[in-house]
Amino acid sequence: MHIKERRLIAGACRVLAARGLTPGFLGHVSLRVDDERLLVRCRGPRERGLAFTTEQDVRLVTLDGDPGTGGELDGWSVPHELPLHTEVLRTRPDVTAVVHAHPEDVVAADLAGLAIRPIVGALDIPGAHLAAGGVPVYPRSVLIRTRALAAQMTAAMGDRPVVLLRGHGLTSAAADVPGAVLQALSVDRLARIMLAVSSAGGVPRDLPPEDLAELPDLGAGLTSEIAWRHELARLSHRRHHGARRR
Template identity: 55%
Template sequence: MNEKDIEGARVVVAEACRVAAARGLMEGILGHISFRVSHDLLLIRCRSADDTGVAYTRPSDIRLVRFDGTAGAPGELDNGYQVPKELPVHVESMRASPDIRAVAHLHPPSIVAADLAGISLRPIYGAYDIPGAVLARGGVPVYRRAVLIHRTQLGKEMVTAMGDRPVVICRGHGITSVASSVQQSVLQAASLEELARMSLAVVSAGGTLVDIDDADWEDLPDLGANFNTGAVWRHEVARAATV
C-alpha cells in the first residue's frame, strides 16, 4: 500500500472503532481493530496518553506497527502511543491465512453472557438477519480460556479454536472476528451480538431455542455485498455519529 492508501485505511479503522463502540460491542478503552497492510505490517488502534476511549477514536490513534510490535515507520509510536497487549490476537489471526486482512477483537456483553450461560449460538431466526443466521449455521467455536491473549502461544491457541470459522468466542472475555475487510469484521460481530441478545431474551421468557427449518434456507438468499455490507455500513457510520 502507498502512503495515501495507508492514510485512507487509518480513517476506515478509526471509523470502525466508533461504530463498534456505538453498537455496544466494546466499552471504555478496551477492544481494538486492525487492518493488514503487508506481510508483516498492520494498522491497529493504539492507546495514547490522552486516550478518551474507543467511541472517540481518531485516525491518528490508528498506528502502523510490525508484527513484532515495533513501529512500522518512524514516529508511529511517538507521543506516548502504546501497542495493545493483545497484539498476538491480530498477528496470529493474520498469519493463519493470507485472506484475513482485518481483525476485530471486541467485548460484546450478550455474547459473553450467552456463552457463560451455556447457550450455543444457533440459527434460531432467518430473514430477521440473514447474514447472522448464515454465520450461526456454520457454527460458532469457543476458545475456553478466559485469559488476556498477550503471548504468541495464547494467540495460536485462540486461532486453533477458531479453525476455519470467521468468529470465535473467547470465554469470559469477548470475541475475535476476522474478515477480508474491516467493515465485515465488525458487521459479523454485530450480527452475532444480536443473535446472542435474542437467544438470551427467548430463554429468559421461558422459551426454547430451536433452529429454523432446513427447508427455509432455500428462501434466505444472499442479498449481496452492496446491501449486506455497503448499505448496512453507511447506516452504522451515520448512527455512530449521532450516539
C-alpha cells in the same frame, strides 16, 4: 501514509462502541497493509476509549509489534493483545481485518450455555448463515498477550469468521474492516435474542433446514456496503442528536 485506512479503522472503533460491543475503553481493530505490517488501534497519551477513537490513534506496526515506520509509536503503545491480531493474520491468508471486542451479551449467552445458533432468518440473513456454519468457543478466559495463547485461539477458531472467547469477548476476522465489524454485530444480535428467548421461558431453536436454504444471498451491495453506510450514518446522527445504544 494510509490516511483513508486509518480513518476507516477509527470509524469502526466508534461503531463498535456505539453499538455497545466495547463497553469501557478496551478492544481494538486492525487491518493488514502488507506481508509484514498492519494498522492497529493503539493507546495514546490522551486515551479515552474506543468511542473517542481518531485516526491518530491508529498506528502502523510490524507483526512483532515494532514501529512500522519511523516515529510511528512515539507516544502510543500497541495493545497488550496484539498477538491476537497478528496470529490470525499470520495463519489466515484470507483475512485482512481483525476485530476484538467485549460484547457482554455474547459473554453472558456463552456462560449460560447458549451456543450461537441460526435461530432467526430474514431478520439477519448474513448472521443466520454465519451461525449455521458454527461459532466456535476458545474456552480460556485469559488475556491473549502471547503468540502461544493466540495460537490456541486460532486453533479453536479454525477457518470460521468468528470465535467466542469465554468470559472475555469475541474475535471477528474478515476480508475487510466493515465485514469484520458487521459479523461481530450479527453475533451480538443473535446472543441478545437468545438471551431474551431464554429469559421469557422459551427454548432457542434452529431454523428448519428448508427455511435456512431459502434465505438468499442478497449481495454485498446490500449486506455490506449499505449496512456499513448505515452504521456510519447512525454514528453521525448519534453524535449530533444523541441516541439510545441500539
